[in-house]
Amino acid sequence: MRSNRQQSIRRNGFSNGLGWLLSLLAVLLVFGVTPVFADMGMGGAEQRIAPIGRVHIEGQDFVPVADSVASGAEEPEQIAAPRTSRKDYPNIGVSSRAVVWILAQLHLFFGALVLAVPLFVLVIELVGVMTGDERYDSMAHEFMKISLTGFSITAIFGGSLALALFLLYPDFMGYMMHVFGAQWLVYAGLFFLESFFLYTYYYGWNAMRYGNLKWVHLSLGLLLNGAGMTIMVISNSWATFMMAPSGVNEVGVVVGNIWEVMKGPLWNPINLHRFIANIGFGGAVVGAYAAYKFLSTKDMEKRAHYDWMGYTSNFIAILAFLPLPFAGYWLMAEIYAYSQQMGITAMGGILAWLFIVQAVLIGTILLAGNYYLWAGMSRTEGSKRYKPFIGFIAFVLVVCFLTWVTPHTLILSASEIAQLGGSHHHILGPLGIMPAKNIAVNLMLIVTFLSFQLYRRSDKVATVSWAPIGNALMVAIYVVAIVNIIFLGVYFGYFSNTVYKVGSSVAQVSSTLVVIIAGIVIDSLMFKNAKTLPSHWGRIPDRAQYALFALPIAFTWLMGLMGYVRSSVKTHWHVYTVMKDNSPDNFIPTIGYAGNMITIVTVLFLLFVLFMFWVASLSGTKQAKPETVTEGGVA
């Protein structure tokens, strides 16, 4: 009876809670979505599209149109992008661009972190529910604890950035407000939603740990991620509108609805690229937390826990990182398709050097990630079988890394050019162009996946009868894929026309994806019900933890660097070809200056991350009650 009553209470509580939650959601959605529909002009998109003949012609003064049409219906104002002069930009004594650069980059770093962590936390929590292993649940909760301070820091930098932009670039911000209209209110509303889901998700963790309530909790996590992702794609639309404006005419008059303004040609490539990169970045940052905790404790149980946490973080970071170059490739292809000039500015001019720095940083990430996996193999006895492969993987990684960092055109003095017979080295020159880089990137990703696969296999012995066939097929796929990638790169890259050269890079990427997908499928089937060898969490050299510190540093620097490239390709435009930047900083800064700025922002971010870790540790610390000394002794 009592049990039934308890179940009834639990069910009623669940029903009431869910009903209340759904009602609240419905209200919030109605209020949140209404402005979107209103702004999209549902059922009347033509109302926002300027009639032909009323479009402003470049070179002539613009006169805002505010009259009504013959029918008497109100015509929306046609406001072109402002034409600013130097005096329209307030001078605060320091570079406005530098101020906005620092604030925007810090906001984006923390934004990326707090959007990513709940994503993989939700997956880890779900794995915990599916497997019934509570360790997953505890780890997911701890990941959320680390990132909780990050939400406040993100909001602080976001608010500061908005104030700085309105103060320093008032005309530009006025124009952006006009173009995106009520979408800004939707954006603000989403923060309320995200905060609601964040706090109920985090603080409700232990209150909704089992049974049906756990599913409510998972749903809250899903809604938190839904709100977070919507915030991300909305803010991405501002960045991509500035790079490749859509929904406006050649002078910036809005001629489309909000959806047409948002879905520019670069929007989805940026959405995908940032989505994947954020996960990798988030995994790397929480991995550093696990490494810090691992190194700072002697308790074997805690070391085992943080070793497992560090491994999971590295797994998330590298797994997300593997498809990232392909998303980046898509983004660059779309940039070239939108404006070849913009593409050449990014990859053919002064900014091309940054792609060499990018190669160094990506090489660092892959070497650190691989090294951590190799060091982690010492956790199991079964890993001895795969030790000989490590030398091969390291060799391929280093050769590909060196190929990737080889520049096409060298910076040389006149005498050096004369000595060399030109600015291209006759042997190293061919390694500086894309076909060689494509081979290097794909092979690095393939051998990194091989490291993962060997690590995952190291504590298992397959028991299925077809294991020899599976192994043979896996090895053959690796060998043929590597040969195919090299063949496509060399033959089409150096001995074919440009169209086939570019097209063959897609076939190279496909080969890499086939290896990864085949590896996951074959191993999943082959190691089902496999014999498991003992694995000792915590048995990993301390030096492996430094690889986990290297990952977030390289990731952060890389994000700052490529953010500078992405923003700089607009050259002297606030909104490319639509609104000119006439501020004192309307030029692409030098690489040296940019390098200093990126380094400053990276160091600042890492300091804030240390603060975040400290706050997370603080919540688990309890001060001992002080002993009071009395006349009679200790009370």
Next chain:
Amino acid sequence: MSEENKIGGAALLVIWIAALAISLVAFYGLDHLIMNMQGLPLNADLTPAG
């Protein structure tokens, strides 16, 4: 690993050759498919047909 010991040397050789052949055919087909999808047909010897 232990399963491999139960299979004879000749059978193992056949398995490895078959795996290699299947992979070669698969990647050959993949190259044709991906290049064709982009409007860049290939000849049977993988040279550009366009």
